Amino acid sequence: MAESHTVKNIPCEACHVSKEKMETPTITQCQQCHNLDVLVKQTESVKPRNPHFSPHYQNKLECSNCHIGHEPSENFCGQCHNFDFKVP
Template sequence: MKLLKLCALGLMLGVFSLSSAYAADFTADKHIAAGMKCESCHGPDKKIETPDMNQCVKCHDPKKLAEKTKNVKPTNPHDSPHYHQNLECTLCHVGHEKSEIYCNQCHKFNFKMP
């Protein structure tokens, strides 16, 4: 009986650690881990396939994000010289896929992506 409980505990811990690692790669999983529901980004009827910046800024203030990342080198990813604080969030933070650095289409930045 003890062995069965230990196996169950080990399995639960394994699943938890995998889900934590998974949450580190996808923006949607971080939102879910924070207690948000799909409707928060996709609307009450879930018709919004890809949320736009208007959805994101309901919770994430662009000015605060730019301030938080002001010391990132070689440039602040949330206050670009091209787009300032107006770049669509989902161009980098893809949601249900791994985030990517949109600026790397022309540049070669090595930002750590959440």
């Protein structure tokens, strides 16, 4: 996921804030470029459920639960549901 950004010349700091402390980016960082309302709409028709909106977390689940960063993505909902998500 992160690599698809760096190839577009998006700097490390866009997600990590500071080059000195590479902390796990929060939703606040991602949100600066990915409007949450737009995102929820974009994946509205994903089956079996919208990964960006749930009764538990609404649209507030930390992105890095699924879009891990520099490692393969994960299907966070899959811990409890049989949702067959392919997370980019």
